[in-house]
Amino acid sequence: MLSFGIKDFLDILCVALLLYYIFRLMKESSSANIFGGIIVFVAVWIIVSQVFEMRLLGGILDKLVNVGSLAIIILFQEEIRHFFSTIGSRPQGHFWAKLFKRGNNEDRPHREEIMPIVMACISMGKQKVGALIVIERQVGLSEFINSGDVIDARITQRLIENIFFKNSPLHDGAMIISHNCIRAAGCILPISHDTDIPKSLGLRHRAALGISQKTDSIAIIVSEETGAISIAENGVFHLRLSGEELESMLTKKWL
Numbered sequence: 001m002l003s004f005g006i007k008d009f010l011d012i013l014c015v016a017l018l019l020y021y022i023f024r025l026m027k028e029s030s031s032a033n034i035f036g037g038i039i040v041f042v043a044v045w046i047i048v049s050q051v052f053e054m055r056l057l058g059g060i061l062d063k064l065v066n067v068g069s070l071a072i073i074i075l076f077q078e079e080i081r082h083f084f085s086t087i088g089s090r091p092q093g094h095f096w097a098k099l100f101k102r103g104n105n106e107d108r109p110h111r112e113e114i115m116p117i118v119m120a121c122i123s124m125g126k127q128k129v130g131a132l133i134v135i136e137r138q139v140g141l142s143e144f145i146n147s148g149d150v151i152d153a154r155i156t157q158r159l160i161e162n163i164f165f166k167n168s169p170l171h172d173g174a175m176i177i178s179h180n181c182i183r184a185a186g187c188i189l190p191i192s193h194d195t196d197i198p199k200s201l202g203l204r205h206r207a208a209l210g211i212s213q214k215t216d217s218i219a220i221i222v223s224e225e226t227g228a229i230s231i232a233e234n235g236v237f238h239l240r241l242s243g244e245e246l247e248s249m250l251t252k253k254w255l
Contacts, residue, residue: 019039038072042065044061045058045061045062045064045065048061049061049062111251113155113177113180114247114250114251114254115247116155116156116157116160117133117155117157117160117177117220117250118243118246118247118250119157119243120157120160120161121133121220121222121229121243121246122229122243122246123157123161124160124161124164124222124227125222125223125227125228125229126227127227128223128224128225128226128227129161129164129165129166129171129222129224130164130171130204130222130223130224131160131164131171131175131204131220131221131222132173132174132175132189132204132207132208132219132220132221132222133160133174133175133176133177133219133220134174134175134176134177134187134189134208134211134217134218134219134220135177135217135218135219135220135250135254136176136177136178136179136183136215136217137215137216137217137218137254138216139215139216139217141176141178141183141211141215141217144174144176144187144188144189144211145176145178145183145184145187146184147187147188148170148173148174148176148184148185148186148187148188149170149184149185149186150183150184151182151183151184151185152181152182152183153181153182154181154182155177155180155181155182159182160175160182163175163182163185164222169186170185170186172186173185173186173187173188174186174187174188174189174207174211174219175187189207189208189210189211190207190210190211190213190214191203191206191207191210192206192207192209192210192213192235193206194209197209201237202223202224202225204221204223204224205221205223205230205232205237207219208220208221208230208232209232209235209237211232212232212233212234212235212236213234213235216234217233218231218232218233218249218250218253218254219231219232219233220246228240228241229241229242229243229246231246231249233253
């Protein structure tokens with residue numbers, strides 16, 4: 001006689017939550033259809049092997065599952081990396097960062113670092129100068145920093161505007177801010193291929209969304225066509241922000 005207790009209920013609940021969380025990560029990277037196909041295949045394998053006990057077909061599916069485990073790791077290596085980086089960042093990452101990394105406040109940003117960014121974005125927006133600024137948080141951005149030109153300079157409004165000046169050789173790439181300084185400019189970011197991005201948003205917005213999907217960084221975009229200021233965070237856009245809204249969001253999410 002089968003017994004169903006609280007432990008079985010928690011077991012099923014944990015598996016359901018894990019599958020739902022994985023599905024959301026896959027959906028962000030446009031791999032939801034592949035993930036759905038894998039779930040259907042696993043369900044068929046369990047029914048054939050465990051319920052109907054079909055030895056021949058079950059044996060074939062067993063071999064496919066053994067080989068498929070390695071194939072899944074190769075196929076979804078980016079998603080698996082994102083999964084573990086997400087687990088290690090918010091909110092758990094704040095605990096580990098406070099415990100091991102931030103024993104003092106030297107690396108914590110201050111209002112003096114936020115205002116030059118806000119003022120530069122407002123100024124560039126009025127002049128319709130395109131810009132893409134990425135602010136590092138818990139997940140490191142060293143691989144993207146290395147794709148550009150390292151600067152290691154103090155955050156100032158004049159420097160930000162000079163870098164994104166239309167005739168500047170670095171204006172097409174992204175600026176990355178890390179450890180309270182401008183670490184690099186002209187950096188190359190991953191492009192998001194989400195199909196639901198409005199067609200009115202250009203390549204800068206897709207790059208901002210792409211980096212926000214792969215890391216916990218904050219990406220600020222100034223549109224070259226409209227001068228509108230936007231933020232991408234956790235794969236979500238916050239469009240057409242005023243200067244006050246930009247300052248408020250950076251204060252809340254970065255400080």
